[in-house]
Amino acid sequence: MRQGEVASKGAWIGDPQGGVKAPEPLLLPSPLTRFARSAARLRHLSDGHPLMEWLRFMAQLSDAQHAAALALGPLAPPDPATVEQAVSARMPPLAADGHRRNPMWRDGLAVLLGHLDQPAATEPALSLMAALRQCDAGAIERLADDFLHGEIEPQQLGATLYVAAALQVYFTLCAAALPAASLRLLPQRGLCPCCGSTPVAGVITASGTTPGTRYLYCSLCSTAWNHVRAICITCGESRSLSLKGIEGDSGAIKAEVCDACLSYAKMLYSARDMEVDPYADDLATLGLDLLVTEAGFARHAPNPLLLSG
Numbered sequence: 001m002r003q004g005e006v007a008s009k010g011a012w013i014g015d016p017q018g019g020v021k022a023p024e025p026l027l028l029p030s031p032l033t034r035f036a037r038s039a040a041r042l043r044h045l046s047d048g049h050p051l052m053e054w055l056r057f058m059a060q061l062s063d064a065q066h067a068a069a070l071a072l073g074p075l076a077p078p079d080p081a082t083v084e085q086a087v088s089a090r091m092p093p094l095a096a097d098g099h100r101r102n103p104m105w106r107d108g109l110a111v112l113l114g115h116l117d118q119p120a121a122t123e124p125a126l127s128l129m130a131a132l133r134q135c136d137a138g139a140i141e142r143l144a145d146d147f148l149h150g151e152i153e154p155q156q157l158g159a160t161l162y163v164a165a166a167l168q169v170y171f172t173l174c175a176a177a178l179p180a181a182s183l184r185l186l187p188q189r190g191l192c193p194c195c196g197s198t199p200v201a202g203v204i205t206a207s208g209t210t211p212g213t214r215y216l217y218c219s220l221c222s223t224a225w226n227h228v229r230a231i232c233i234t235c236g237e238s239r240s241l242s243l244k245g246i247e248g249d250s251g252a253i254k255a256e257v258c259d260a261c262l263s264y265a266k267m268l269y270s271a272r273d274m275e276v277d278p279y280a281d282d283l284a285t286l287g288l289d290l291l292v293t294e295a296g297f298a299r300h301a302p303n304p305l306l307l308s309g
Contacts, residue, residue, distance in 0.1 A: 023210040026193055028180050029172050029222035031074075035066035041280035049284060057125075058283055058305070061165055064115035068108040068169045075102075075177040087184050092196035094174050096148045096220055099195070105170035106140055112166050128158045147304070164304045171195055171221035185225055190233040190300070192218035193225050198301030199265070201278040202227065202256075206270035214267070217278040219304050234300050235261040243267070244292055246285075252276055253285050255292045264292045265300040 039062035046055035078093065086093040113129045121129075132140070143163045146152050152160050175194045185193050192199070199216035203224070206212075215224040216233065231238045233256075240259035245251060252272035257264040266285065268276040282303055289299065 021209050023213040023226050025185055026180065026183060026223060026225040027215065028178060028194075029176050029224075031069040031169075031172050031176050031222075034172055034222050035062045035069055035169070038062040038277050038279045039066060041275065041277040042283065044275070045280060045284040051284075051286070055284060058280075060116060061112075061161075061305075062280075064112040065165055065169050067115045068111040068166060069173060071111045072104060072108050072169065072173055075173045077177050077179065078174075080179065080182070083179060083182055087182055090184070090187055092186065092192060092194055093178060093183070094171060094195040094221060096171070096195045096197050099174075101141075101144070101170065103137070105144075105166060106137065108169045109140070109162065109166035112169070113162060116162075124158070129162065132159050132162060161305060168220060168222070168304070175218075175221035175223045189227050189236075190216070192216075192221060192223050194218065194223040195221045197221065199233070199278075200301075200303050201266040201268055201282045202233070203268045203270060203276060203278055204229070206274065219301065232256075232258040232261060232263065233265050234258060234263040237261065244288075244295070246288055246291060253281055253288060255288055255297070257292055257295075257297045262297050263300050264297040 039059045042055050042059035042062060046052045046059065049055055083093045086095075109132075113132060117126065117129055135143075140163065143156060143160055144167060146156065147160050147164050147167065178194060183193055186196070190198065195218060197218050197220040200219040202214050202216045204212065204214050212229075214227050214229045216227050217224050227233055230241060232241055235258060237258055237260035242257055242259070243254040244257055244264075245254045250272050252269050253276070254267050254269070255264045256267050266278075266282055266288065268278060268281055270276055283305070286306075293299070
């Protein structure tokens with residue numbers, strides 16, 4: 001139809017599937033790429049970075065997570081009735097603080113430790129890994145429970161880093177096995193619909209069918225879920241938000257700060273850098289955390305690997 005013409009009644013000219021499309025409510029993770037991608041991004045970001053050695057260690061840890069994910073392989077789909085029951089009750093089917101873990105996650109921990117146990121490892125790291133290997137199954141499970149309940153004792157911090165990394169692998173595999181069509185976003189939009197954990201960061205898309213969509217990325221199971229932009233993911237306020245960044249950088253990573261609840265969350269803009277990775281870029285921008293913390297804002301939720309390490 002040309003401009004100025006009127007379409008005949010009862011006729012539709014054009015693509016009936018066209019128009020504005022709603023974004024996918026959630027995106028389940030791909031265990032085969034999740035940790036390998038973070039490792040590659042960490043290595044790229046480490047070049048010339050003030051925290052170069054630490055970022056390279058975290059890249060090695062991501063490599064070890066990738067090895068563990070490959071070793072454990074795809075998990076069998078969960079019981080549909082169990083998933084449906086949780087979703088009907090508006091609960092996450094993999095609720096991190098109540099999920100009955102398959103003991104196989106400890107096999108993943110063993111693979112992870114074996115991948116990191118190399119001559120280049122530092123003496124403190126080797127000592128921690130040796131101590132973990134000597135722990136019995138009960139002690140390891142208690143460490144996992146303490147981490148998932150946010151009750152880590154100071155003396156446990158070093159060992160919990162590796163436990164947290166192994167749990168990320170396990171929960172990512174579990175989330176990947178869920179039936180996406182059966183899942184629903186939670187009433188608390190700032191929490192993961194699969195495991196109920198908090199996000200590590202958000203990514204604003206620049207491509208696909210719905211560019212400009214914000215997805216939050218789970219800090220535990222790697223699921224991404226849609227969250228409306230310009231709304232605080234902590235308190236839901238919309239009138240008190242602003243973006244803060246480091247002057248002179250690419251502008252790809254900003255802190256979205258809320259004056260109402262004095263919290264902040266990192267947002268990554270794919271339009272500025274198509275290679276952004278919520279897990280790697282969060283670790284590489286600790287300077288931004290310091291900037292907004294000094295301004296009086298508290299992070300929405302800690303990165304599990306920073307909390308532990």
